[in-house]
Amino acid sequence: MPDETGRSGRAPRRPDGSDGSGGAGWLSGIRFSGFSLIMMGVLVLAVVVLAPTIAAFAQQRQQIAELRAAVSAQEEEVQRLRDERERWNDDTFIVTQARERLYYVMPGEVSYLVIDDRTAAAKTDTTAGVSAEVTESKGDWMQTLLDSVLTAGLAPDAAPAVDPASTTPPAAPAAEENR
Template sequence: MSRTDRPDGGTERRVDVRGWLGGIRLSGFMLIMLGLVVLAVFVLVPTIGTYVGQRQQIAALENSVQVTKSQVAELQKQRDRWKDPAYITTQARARLYYVKPGEVVYLVDDDLSASQLPQEKAPVSDTVQQTRTDWMSQLLRSVAAAGLARTASTTGGAPGGTTPSPTTSPSATR
């Protein structure tokens, strides 16, 4: 190593690379071993990458199996609930509005409390205002929705508070 003086008064150290490289002696055995190490790196890097990728897939699949097992357990609980006649009756009353003979059911359309009702209504305007939507497309959507809506008798609610009797299809009577 040699030292040189800098203009600011400090000294700078230089490394003589030629002297350092000249001290390295490579034998044939060392070159073969270095070649084997390089070859091992080229062979093992893709293999290790494949291994890591497969381990990630296995972990994801194990997680998926755990989620599926919890879903199966939940579905089995639901199936067990449907075996109870009281639960079936409750669901039929709540979902399909079924009632027992002689019962009267009242459906409340506006069940908001007085505090939830809007207190102030906007005054009616005497001026003509432009609408923000296309009234024709909204009219057509409304008519289509009304035409495709189910009637009260097809959704399970029967007039008069009685349960509709099951009907048999023509194919079942043969």
């Protein structure tokens, strides 16, 4: 139905037969001028030129972050070493370390070194909990003492005793006697 100007309410048809509402029709409606082509070329050129620069920038930022983390770790290590150096300036710390590490004792003291001679299975079998109650063992301590004394007394000697008076010097070789 035409309006007062004589036009109908429909959009005019294009020469290709489409009314412009199709999906492919919008692409044909774009006009490329010289300026738009130059701007697209500049945009493509900027992407090509700046892409490696941006990648290098991101890589350098990552390296900077890693180096800062390494520097902070080294600063913590330096602080730990300074604290340890300060501890070694304390005489009490030095005496404690000499006692623990080197088993030194002060003059007049007696040092006892306890050797744990349990088997590996006995060392790892620590599942028995500690009780707050006093418990009494039902073992015969006299028999245990007697067994221990007999075991120690009947054990073979580690090395046979050598009497220094009974030893004689080795005989001289026969070749030296003929001289």
